[in-house]
Amino acid sequence: MNKRLPFILMLSVCGMAAADDGSTPMMPDGSRDMYVGLALAGRSASAAGEQRPSALRLLFQARWSNGVFISASGVAGIDLADTAGVEYGPLLAMSNARTPGDSRRLRGTQAISGSTDAGGFFNLDLGNDMRLRTSVVYDTSAGGLRAEAGVQKSWSGLAPHHTLSLSAGVALADGAVMRERYEVRRDLGGARDYRPSAGVDGINAGVNWNWELSSKWLVSSALTATRLGAQPAASPVVERRTLLILSSGLAYRF
C-alpha cells in the first residue's frame, strides 16, 4: 500500500496546480493523457517483512476521457464525476503477496495472497491548490476494509516549471486487515502470540518535487515518510516503525 504513494502524488501535481487530477470532463472526448518512464526508488527499512523493492521501477499512469485511469503502482478506477474539482468512483487496488518464508521476521504469520481489492474514492479540490483525497477498499484476501485519507498542498509559482507539494495522510484498517498483516501465532512458528485489532495502520507525510523539462518530459522526485500505528508497530513482524521512501524518475508524456 505504501509503495504506491509517490507516483500518485506526482500525477496529481501534473494535473495542474489550480485544477485537479483529472477525469472524464477534463479532456477532449476520445483523448488520453499518459506518462511512461523509469524511476529509481529506495527505502529506509522494510515494512512488515515486505521485501525491499527493486531499485528501478516502471512509471506508468494513464487517464482516458471516459474517466478510466490506471497506474503501474497497481491502482485503476473510473472517475464518474461530471463537475470540475470533484472526483469519485469505483477503484481497484492490487495488494502485495507475502509468505511466512519470505523473511525470518515473518515466522508465525499467515500467507497473504496478492489480491485485487475493490472500493471507491472521493477527491475534492479545496481551493488554493489544496486537495483532499479519500478512498475505502475492501481487501479481498483479508476479508476486511482499509481506508485512506490525505490532504495535499501544491506550490507552482516558486520557479518556472517546478511544482512542490506537501502531503499528509492517515491509513486505517479494520481488524481483519490488521490481523492478516500483523498477527503472529506461536502455533505457526512465531516467537510469541500477537493479535492486533482495528485501528490506525499508519500516518504519512510526503514532499514531492516535479520539474517539467518540456511539455513532454518530466522529472518527478518524492520523499515519503510513513509512521506505523501503535498496533502494527507492536507486532513482532515490524522491525522499524518509521519507513522512508525516496524515489526519483523521468517520465515521458504521451
Next chain:
Amino acid sequence: MVRTALLFCLSLLPAYACAQAEVDWIAYRDAYRQMIWFEKYGKPKQFLQNHLRLVPHDQHVPLEGLRLTLNGKTAQVALALDALGRAVFPFSKAAYDDNAELVVNRKAGQFTARPWVSIVTRPDGMYAAADLRTACEQLLAYLRYSGVARDKRCAGVQFSYPKGDPAQLRFDAAGGAASVLTAKEGRAFGGDVVQSFRVFAYRFASLPEAGQVVTSSTPLAIGAILE
C-alpha cells in the same frame, strides 16, 4: 540505470535550449485542464467570459511585442493577445492529442499563464445597473467555485481603458439624474502589477440602485471590485 541517466541528460537539452532562446512554454494539456473549468461551470455565466491570460510578474516587463503561439505537430497558430495579455483559448482535440505547447516569446518566469474571468463588454456601451450587479455576483460565484475569493463580496465593477484614452463614463439614474464617473490611474484587475490604466470604478453603494452606466467607447476590460 545508465539508460536512465542518458535519457535524463538528453531530456535536459530542450530545457537548456529554451533558456538560451528566451522563450517559455506552457503544456497545452495543462492549460486545457485549467480552461475547461469555466466550460464545465453549470451556474449562470451569461455576463462572463474566460480567457487564457499571460499575467506579468513585474510592471517593467512590456506587453508590446508579446506573442503567444500554439505549436502542434503539424500547425503553428498565433493567438491574438489583447492589451491585458488575454487570448481566447482554442479548445482543440488535435492540439491535446499532439501534446502541443503554447510558446511565449519571453524568458521563463516573466509571466504566469492562467485562466482569467471578466465581465463581457457591450457593443452599445450601455450597461444596466442591475445587469452589472448580476455580472459581479456571477463572477464572484465563479471565483468561489474555483476555490478563491471565498470571503469577498461584490462592491462594484470597474471599467479599464488604456492610459490616456479619452473615454467618458456617466451613470444615468432611473429618475433622470446623471452623474459623471471619475477616472483614476490604476490596475485593470485587482492584484495586477501594472497600474497605468485609466480606470472608472462604479461602486454600487455610492449611486442609486436603478439606472445605467453609459460609456463613450468600449473598455479594454470590465472587472469586479471584490472586498
